[in-house]
Amino acid sequence: MKKLVILSALAVVSFAGGHKVEPVNAAYQKECGSCHTAYQPEFLPRNSWNRLINEQNNHFGEDLALSSAKANELKAFLFSRSADVSTNKTARRFASTQGIKISENPYFVKEHRRIGSAELKKQGLKSFANCSSCHKLADQGNYDEQ
């Protein structure tokens, strides 16, 4: 019986510590969340965020037209909690990403391996860019399985 209690307690703890990161600030939500999920800083390391903002005039084919003041403001926020500096358990898994695509991170790929393009299509999506289609609480930083 005691073992069962300990096991249940462990299960609760590990569930609570699942895939949760901090919510983002209002400025970041507005600038980046207008077109897609405002991916929390924890999902890319500093170098990747730096490159992504520096290349804002060709952001996956689009010019974001951000002022340099705004770009610097976004960088400061992203760097403060990037995957390589955050102590968050989920963030650590994203610290080794080389490029600027969160969806190419090995851990991301592993976690989404059962979702093929057919499933995305069923949801009316062309990419993994709108996390909250499946993770309803993504905007609050909660990516536990739904």
Add this chain to the structure above:
Amino acid sequence: MKKIFIATLIVTITLFAKSAEYDGLMADLSKQAKSQSPSFVGFSKERGEKLFFAVQKDKNNQPISCATCHQNDIRQKGKNPTTGKIIEPLAPSVNNMRLTDRAEMEKWLKRNFKQVYGREGTAMEKGDVLEFISNK
């Protein structure tokens, strides 16, 4: 009577404050348009409407217009076709946040003209589109 006067004054000030940044941007665009084309006499919501609905080819050679994301009726919510993200209505009559922030207007005009037309809009084109939106 005095109360009504004050109430009217407050409403007037609020309306003015809401459109001050819009008016400032339109005045500057108007100056630019005049310097670029001496025959320019003012912005036109009809020309703006045409620009808004004219179908172009996007970077993947697919048909695109402003209405692709913002809908044919801009009082409705729009949707980003790639990510599925919902876009709040563009028409100021149903979304009082629209056309109130100059930096936002300039950023989105530049971004969206490039998406749809593959280039930045001219001062006249930007003013025409704003004129069209502001009347909705």
